[in-house]
Amino acid sequence: AQTVTQSQPEMSVQEAETVTLSCTYDTSENNYYLFWYKQPPSRQMILVIRQEAYKQQNATENRFSVNFQKAAKSFSLKISDSQLGDTAMYFCAFMKLTPGTYKYIFGTGTRLKVLA
Amino acid sequence: ETGVTQSPTHLIKTRGQQVTLRCSSQSGHNTVSWYQQALGQGPQFIFQYYREEENGRGNFPPRFSGLQFPNYSSELNVNALELDDSALYLCASSRVSTGGEQYFGPGTRLTVT
Numbered sequence: 001a002q003t004v005t006q007s008q009p010e011m012s013v014q015e016a017e018t019v020t021l022s023c024t025y026d027t028s029e030n031n032y033y034l035f036w037y038k039q040p041p042s043r044q045m046i047l048v049i050r051q052e053a054y055k056q057q058n059a060t061e062n063r064f065s066v067n068f069q070k071a072a073k074s075f076s077l078k079i080s081d082s083q084l085g086d087t088a089m090y091f092c093a094f095m096k097l098t099p100g101t102y103k104y105i106f107g108t109g110t111r112l113k114v115l116a
Numbered sequence: 117e118t119g120v121t122q123s124p125t126h127l128i129k130t131r132g133q134q135v136t137l138r139c140s141s142q143s144g145h146n147t148v149s150w151y152q153q154a155l156g157q158g159p160q161f162i163f164q165y166y167r168e169e170e171n172g173r174g175n176f177p178p179r180f181s182g183l184q185f186p187n188y189s190s191e192l193n194v195n196a197l198e199l200d201d202s203a204l205y206l207c208a209s210s211r212v213s214t215g216g217e218q219y220f221g222p223g224t225r226l227t228v229t
Contacts, residue, residue, distance in 0.1 A: 004158075035217065044118065045159075045206065045220035091158050101172025102210065103149060104218065106158030 006107035023092030031097040040088040120221035139207030148190040153204040
Protein backbone atom coordinates (compact mmCIF):
# COMPACT_ATOMS: atom_id res chain seq x y z
CA ALA A 1 0.00 0.00 0.00
CA GLN A 2 1.12 3.52 -0.71
CA THR A 3 1.64 6.12 1.99
CA VAL A 4 2.36 9.85 1.87
CA THR A 5 4.05 11.69 4.73
CA GLN A 6 4.21 15.42 5.33
CA SER A 7 6.35 15.95 8.40
CA GLN A 8 5.78 19.70 8.82
CA PRO A 9 2.33 20.38 10.30
CA GLU A 10 2.83 24.15 10.24
CA MET A 11 5.23 26.59 8.66
CA SER A 12 5.47 30.33 8.29
CA VAL A 13 7.39 32.56 5.90
CA GLN A 14 7.83 36.27 5.43
CA GLU A 15 6.25 37.82 2.39
CA ALA A 16 8.61 37.80 -0.63
CA GLU A 17 10.79 35.07 0.82
CA THR A 18 11.17 31.44 -0.22
CA VAL A 19 9.80 28.42 1.60
CA THR A 20 10.09 24.67 0.98
CA LEU A 21 7.46 22.15 2.02
CA SER A 22 8.49 18.51 2.39
CA CYS A 23 6.78 15.34 1.27
CA THR A 24 7.94 11.74 1.23
CA TYR A 25 6.06 8.75 -0.06
CA ASP A 26 6.33 5.01 -0.10
CA THR A 27 5.40 2.86 -3.06
CA SER A 28 6.53 -0.15 -5.05
CA GLU A 29 4.95 1.27 -8.20
CA ASN A 30 7.08 2.63 -11.01
CA ASN A 31 4.44 4.65 -12.86
CA TYR A 32 2.68 7.31 -10.87
CA TYR A 33 1.92 10.99 -10.58
CA LEU A 34 2.61 13.29 -7.66
CA PHE A 35 0.68 16.45 -6.95
CA TRP A 36 0.68 19.43 -4.67
CA TYR A 37 -2.73 20.88 -3.85
CA LYS A 38 -3.54 24.08 -2.03
CA GLN A 39 -6.60 24.41 0.19
CA PRO A 40 -7.21 28.03 1.20
CA PRO A 41 -9.49 28.87 4.10
CA SER A 42 -12.41 28.95 1.61
CA ARG A 43 -11.86 25.15 1.38
CA GLN A 44 -11.76 24.56 -2.39
CA MET A 45 -8.73 22.44 -3.27
CA ILE A 46 -6.71 23.86 -6.13
CA LEU A 47 -4.00 22.06 -8.05
CA VAL A 48 -0.63 23.77 -7.65
CA ILE A 49 1.69 21.51 -9.59
CA ARG A 50 1.97 17.99 -11.01
CA GLN A 51 4.96 15.71 -11.59
CA GLU A 52 4.99 12.56 -13.68
CA ALA A 53 7.33 9.96 -12.17
CA TYR A 54 8.82 9.04 -15.55
CA LYS A 55 10.01 12.59 -16.08
CA GLN A 56 13.40 13.42 -14.64
CA GLN A 57 12.93 17.16 -15.07
CA ASN A 58 11.38 18.89 -12.09
CA ALA A 59 8.04 20.56 -12.76
CA THR A 60 7.68 24.32 -12.42
CA GLU A 61 4.65 26.60 -12.47
CA ASN A 62 5.54 30.26 -12.14
CA ARG A 63 6.63 30.77 -8.51
CA PHE A 64 6.11 27.09 -7.65
CA SER A 65 8.64 24.37 -8.33
CA VAL A 66 9.31 20.87 -7.07
CA ASN A 67 12.38 18.88 -6.18
CA PHE A 68 11.53 15.33 -7.22
CA GLN A 69 13.95 12.67 -6.02
CA LYS A 70 12.52 9.37 -7.25
CA ALA A 71 15.09 7.10 -5.64
CA ALA A 72 14.67 8.83 -2.30
CA LYS A 73 10.87 8.99 -2.77
CA SER A 74 10.90 12.65 -1.96
CA PHE A 75 8.77 15.39 -3.50
CA SER A 76 9.23 18.85 -2.00
CA LEU A 77 7.50 22.06 -3.06
CA LYS A 78 9.37 25.34 -3.24
CA ILE A 79 7.41 28.58 -3.21
CA SER A 80 9.43 31.60 -4.30
CA ASP A 81 8.52 35.23 -3.66
CA SER A 82 5.81 34.19 -1.18
CA GLN A 83 2.59 36.19 -1.28
CA LEU A 84 -0.13 36.66 1.31
CA GLY A 85 -2.49 34.72 -0.95
CA ASP A 86 -0.27 31.66 -0.59
CA THR A 87 -1.55 31.24 2.98
CA ALA A 88 -3.32 27.86 2.94
CA MET A 89 -3.10 24.17 3.75
CA TYR A 90 -0.87 22.36 1.28
CA PHE A 91 -1.41 18.69 0.56
CA CYS A 92 0.94 16.33 -1.21
CA ALA A 93 -0.86 13.57 -3.13
CA PHE A 94 0.15 10.35 -4.87
CA MET A 95 -1.70 8.59 -7.67
CA LYS A 96 -0.58 5.34 -9.28
CA LEU A 97 -1.11 4.91 -13.00
CA THR A 98 -1.95 1.23 -13.14
CA PRO A 99 -5.26 1.11 -15.06
CA GLY A 100 -8.18 0.92 -12.72
CA THR A 101 -9.12 3.33 -10.00
CA TYR A 102 -7.34 6.64 -10.28
CA LYS A 103 -7.46 7.66 -6.66
CA TYR A 104 -5.38 10.10 -4.69
CA ILE A 105 -3.55 9.22 -1.50
CA PHE A 106 -3.01 12.39 0.46
CA GLY A 107 -0.61 13.38 3.19
CA THR A 108 -1.85 15.07 6.34
CA GLY A 109 -1.01 18.53 5.05
CA THR A 110 1.19 21.48 5.96
CA ARG A 111 -0.42 24.70 7.12
CA LEU A 112 1.52 27.59 5.59
CA LYS A 113 1.16 31.12 6.85
CA VAL A 114 2.68 33.99 4.92
CA LEU A 115 3.48 36.93 7.17
CA ALA A 116 3.28 40.56 6.07
CA GLU B 117 -12.30 28.20 -9.07
CA THR B 118 -12.98 24.81 -10.63
CA GLY B 119 -16.22 23.99 -12.44
CA VAL B 120 -17.21 21.45 -9.80
CA THR B 121 -20.13 22.36 -7.54
CA GLN B 122 -21.49 20.66 -4.44
CA SER B 123 -24.66 21.00 -2.41
CA PRO B 124 -25.49 21.68 0.29
CA THR B 125 -22.65 23.71 1.76
CA HIS B 126 -23.40 22.75 5.33
CA LEU B 127 -25.59 20.08 6.87
CA ILE B 128 -26.44 19.07 10.42
CA LYS B 129 -27.87 15.61 11.04
CA THR B 130 -28.62 13.41 14.02
CA ARG B 131 -26.94 10.09 14.67
CA GLY B 132 -28.82 7.29 12.91
CA GLN B 133 -30.23 9.48 10.16
CA GLN B 134 -29.45 9.26 6.46
CA VAL B 135 -27.92 11.98 4.26
CA THR B 136 -27.48 12.62 0.54
CA LEU B 137 -24.78 14.91 -0.80
CA ARG B 138 -24.67 16.10 -4.39
CA CYS B 139 -21.97 16.97 -6.86
CA SER B 140 -21.94 18.39 -10.39
CA SER B 141 -18.85 17.56 -12.43
CA GLN B 142 -16.80 19.91 -14.51
CA SER B 143 -17.90 19.93 -18.13
CA GLY B 144 -16.29 17.13 -20.15
CA HIS B 145 -15.36 15.03 -17.12
CA ASN B 146 -16.67 11.46 -16.92
CA THR B 147 -15.28 10.37 -13.56
CA VAL B 148 -16.26 11.44 -10.07
CA SER B 149 -14.41 10.64 -6.86
CA TRP B 150 -15.56 11.27 -3.31
CA TYR B 151 -13.27 11.97 -0.36
CA GLN B 152 -13.86 12.41 3.36
CA GLN B 153 -11.72 15.01 5.11
CA ALA B 154 -11.84 14.93 8.89
CA LEU B 155 -10.77 18.05 10.73
CA GLY B 156 -7.01 18.57 10.52
CA GLN B 157 -6.49 15.56 8.24
CA GLY B 158 -5.87 14.92 4.58
CA PRO B 159 -8.75 13.70 2.43
CA GLN B 160 -9.46 9.95 2.45
CA PHE B 161 -10.73 8.23 -0.69
CA ILE B 162 -14.29 6.87 -0.36
CA PHE B 163 -15.07 5.67 -3.90
CA GLN B 164 -14.96 6.58 -7.55
CA TYR B 165 -17.59 6.40 -10.29
CA TYR B 166 -16.91 6.07 -13.99
CA ARG B 167 -19.71 5.87 -16.55
CA GLU B 168 -22.28 5.30 -13.80
CA GLU B 169 -20.45 2.31 -12.29
CA GLU B 170 -18.43 2.16 -9.07
CA ASN B 171 -14.81 2.01 -10.14
CA GLY B 172 -12.97 1.45 -6.89
CA ARG B 173 -13.62 1.88 -3.21
CA GLY B 174 -11.58 2.90 -0.19
CA ASN B 175 -11.81 1.54 3.32
CA PHE B 176 -15.37 2.69 4.02
CA PRO B 177 -18.33 0.53 5.12
CA PRO B 178 -21.26 -0.31 2.82
CA ARG B 179 -23.45 2.32 4.47
CA PHE B 180 -21.50 4.75 2.27
CA SER B 181 -22.96 4.41 -1.21
CA GLY B 182 -23.12 6.47 -4.35
CA LEU B 183 -24.61 7.07 -7.72
CA GLN B 184 -23.45 8.66 -10.93
CA PHE B 185 -26.00 9.93 -13.42
CA PRO B 186 -25.86 10.05 -17.24
CA ASN B 187 -24.85 13.72 -17.08
CA TYR B 188 -21.94 12.60 -14.83
CA SER B 189 -23.28 14.35 -11.74
CA SER B 190 -23.11 12.25 -8.60
CA GLU B 191 -24.57 11.60 -5.19
CA LEU B 192 -23.02 10.31 -1.99
CA ASN B 193 -25.41 8.62 0.41
CA VAL B 194 -24.58 7.78 3.98
CA ASN B 195 -26.97 5.66 6.06
CA ALA B 196 -27.09 5.19 9.82
CA LEU B 197 -24.96 8.24 10.49
CA GLU B 198 -22.38 8.03 13.24
CA LEU B 199 -20.67 10.85 15.11
CA ASP B 200 -17.37 10.00 13.36
CA ASP B 201 -18.99 10.75 10.00
CA SER B 202 -18.71 14.44 10.84
CA ALA B 203 -16.31 15.77 8.21
CA LEU B 204 -15.89 17.77 5.05
CA TYR B 205 -16.96 15.70 2.04
CA LEU B 206 -15.18 16.56 -1.16
CA CYS B 207 -16.18 15.64 -4.66
CA ALA B 208 -13.61 15.66 -7.48
CA SER B 209 -14.12 15.20 -11.19
CA SER B 210 -11.66 14.12 -13.85
CA ARG B 211 -11.31 12.59 -17.29
CA VAL B 212 -10.18 9.02 -16.87
CA SER B 213 -8.65 9.04 -20.33
CA THR B 214 -5.98 11.39 -19.06
CA GLY B 215 -5.52 9.39 -15.84
CA GLY B 216 -4.58 12.61 -14.26
CA GLU B 217 -5.54 15.48 -12.14
CA GLN B 218 -8.78 15.82 -10.31
CA TYR B 219 -10.73 19.02 -9.90
CA PHE B 220 -12.32 19.51 -6.52
CA GLY B 221 -15.56 21.08 -5.45
CA PRO B 222 -15.83 23.32 -2.39
CA GLY B 223 -17.10 20.50 -0.21
CA THR B 224 -20.06 19.83 2.07
CA ARG B 225 -19.48 20.20 5.80
CA LEU B 226 -21.48 17.48 7.56
CA THR B 227 -21.99 17.64 11.31
CA VAL B 228 -23.54 14.66 13.08
CA THR B 229 -24.89 15.29 16.58
